[in-house]
Amino acid sequence: MTRLRVAFLGPLASFSHQAAADSFSKLTADLLPHASFADAFAALQNKEVDYAVIPCENSTNGSVVQTLDLLADREDAYTDVKVCGEHYLTVHHCLLARKGLYPGGWAEYDGSITKLYTHPQAWGQCENFLSKHFKGVERQDVSSTSKAAEIVSKDMVERGAAIASRFAAEHHGTDVLREDIEDRADNTTRFLILRNVLSERSAQLEFEQPSPPTVGGQTAQLTHKTLITFTIDHSSPGALANALLIFKAHGLNLTTINTRPSLKKPWQYIFFVECGKTASEGNGEAVRNALHDLRQVTETCRDFGTWKDQLRASNV
Numbered sequence: 001m002t003r004l005r006v007a008f009l010g011p012l013a014s015f016s017h018q019a020a021a022d023s024f025s026k027l028t029a030d031l032l033p034h035a036s037f038a039d040a041f042a043a044l045q046n047k048e049v050d051y052a053v054i055p056c057e058n059s060t061n062g063s064v065v066q067t068l069d070l071l072a073d074r075e076d077a078y079t080d081v082k083v084c085g086e087h088y089l090t091v092h093h094c095l096l097a098r099k100g101l102y103p104g105g106w107a108e109y110d111g112s113i114t115k116l117y118t119h120p121q122a123w124g125q126c127e128n129f130l131s132k133h134f135k136g137v138e139r140q141d142v143s144s145t146s147k148a149a150e151i152v153s154k155d156m157v158e159r160g161a162a163i164a165s166r167f168a169a170e171h172h173g174t175d176v177l178r179e180d181i182e183d184r185a186d187n188t189t190r191f192l193i194l195r196n197v198l199s200e201r202s203a204q205l206e207f208e209q210p211s212p213p214t215v216g217g218q219t220a221q222l223t224h225k226t227l228i229t230f231t232i233d234h235s236s237p238g239a240l241a242n243a244l245l246i247f248k249a250h251g252l253n254l255t256t257i258n259t260r261p262s263l264k265k266p267w268q269y270i271f272f273v274e275c276g277k278t279a280s281e282g283n284g285e286a287v288r289n290a291l292h293d294l295r296q297v298t299e300t301c302r303d304f305g306t307w308k309d310q311l312r313a314s315n316v
């Protein structure tokens with residue numbers, strides 16, 4: 001049987017690795033670490049992989065802007081990339097230090113850490129802990145939380161610490177100084193599962209998301225989500241309102257709206273709109289019709305795909 005190839009942000013033991021492992025079975029897929037989200041997007045566009053699992057937002061810290069910038073695709077570099085699924089991962093962060101550096105653990109920690117390492121998304125998820133215990137300590141952005149764990153595991157010179165998972169501590173052989181340092185116990189990151197729509201392999205090996213669970217004999221209502229990006233004529237009054245009304249007209253419930261700079265002119269934006277509709281109500285047709293109408297009132301408009309809503313499904 002052909003094995004699926006799935007890209008994620010490495011090195012091994014990142015949160016993206018966990019999300020990829022949760023979404024694809026080890027028996028049927030090879031999970032392949034990539035050094036950046038951009039590398040994973042490029043591998044997908046070039047059909048070196050069949051899927052990529054990429055974080056897009058966090059319940060505490062908001063959008064992953066690096067991912068939005070890749071989806072903005074200002075240079076048309078990822079024209080064949082679409083969303084085909086999503087995965088919600090509860091994210092618990094730990095403070096990691098080199099093995100043996102603090103034998104007394106957190107209870108005897110003497111305040112001597114001089115540098116902290118993590119992925120930019122993680123700082124904002126642990127702000128309460130960091131401002132209480134590490135005020136003024138230098139923060140170094142690195143490419144992933146597992147990269148941060150790898151760095152402190154090897155660093156013999158500095159008194160550095162990483163913010164990463166317990167899984168990363170075990171994988172990279174560091175001590176865990178403190179667990180659950182995230183501001184909120186419900187800290188969750190949503191990952192998008194992306195595929196190349198022209199890849200014959202991923203068309204043959206269609207990725208299937210779990211359907212809603214049955215609770216008390218009742219199946220949760222299945223909702224489909226769709227991501228559409230568009231730009232508008234900013235000088236035309238009502239242009240944005242007209243675009244958003246189209247979703248309402250087709251019974252598509254707006255669930256999130258994000259923007260990123262268009263980089264064509266200052267203060268002009270690319271809009272990212274996600275909308276949902278219960279699957280039984282002819283979602284496909286509603287999306288097709290909405291896209292048709294949107295193209296009449298927008299400058300550019302791109303359909304990024306439709307997939308099964310995993311949030312509503314798990315919240316029955």
Ligand SMILES: O=C(O)C(=O)C[C@]1(C(=O)O)C=C[C@@H](O)C=C1
Binds near residue numbers: 013122189
């Ligand atoms: O650095 C990692 O471990 C990642 O997989 C990236 C990432 C993100 O960009 O959101 C994933 C989950 C957490 O929110 C923190 C970091």
